[in-house]
Amino acid sequence: MILKLGIDDENDEPKKPNEITILVLVPNGLISMIIGTKGRQISNLIRDSKANIVVNQPIYKMLHRTINISGKPANVAEAIKNIYNIMEERYYEVSKVEMECRPLNVNTTQTHVNFN
Numbered sequence: 001m002i003l004k005l006g007i008d009d010e011n012d013e014p015k016k017p018n019e020i021t022i023l024v025l026v027p028n029g030l031i032s033m034i035i036g037t038k039g040r041q042i043s044n045l046i047r048d049s050k051a052n053i054v055v056n057q058p059i060y061k062m063l064h065r066t067i068n069i070s071g072k073p074a075n076v077a078e079a080i081k082n083i084y085n086i087m088e089e090r091y092y093e094v095s096k097v098e099m100e101c102r103p104l105n106v107n108t109t110q111t112h113v114n115f116n
Contacts (some may be wrong), residue, residue, distance in 0.1 A: 021070040024080060026087065031055065031065045033090040034083055041086070049079035 026034060035042050035055060046053050051071035058065055069079045 018073070019071055020073055020076055021068060022076050022080065024067045024069060024083060025064040026067055026083070027064055028058065028062075030087050030090065033086055033093075034067065045079055045082050049075050049082060051075040051079040053079055 033041070034045070036044070042053060042055065049071075051069050054068045056066045056068065067083070069076050069083075071079075
């Protein structure tokens with residue numbers, strides 16, 4: 001499922017001209033295929049598509065994770081195409097594609113933040 005996002009709140013940061021933001025839902029079992037080992041796969045997706053791609057944290061009991069993709073429409077389309085290709089190619093490698101998210105353990109969960 002793909003949703004186009006807009007700015008609803010006047011406090012939100014305005015987007016650059018000619019840029020869009022898309023929200024893509026990916027089954028939990030396939031999210032590791034999108035991120036890849038040590039984040040290599042998602043780094044390659046960002047580099048190849050020239051779009052900004054952010055995989056959001058899991059939401060307890062949800063079957064899907066969200067990925068925000070923003071940038072120029074052609075770059076966003078390229079990122080979506082590449083993500084769907086990965087899911088299509090790797091789908092049969094995963095035993096439980098749609099599994100519920102478990103609660104995060106704050107003692108073991110690590111996060112990574114980039115400041116631009």
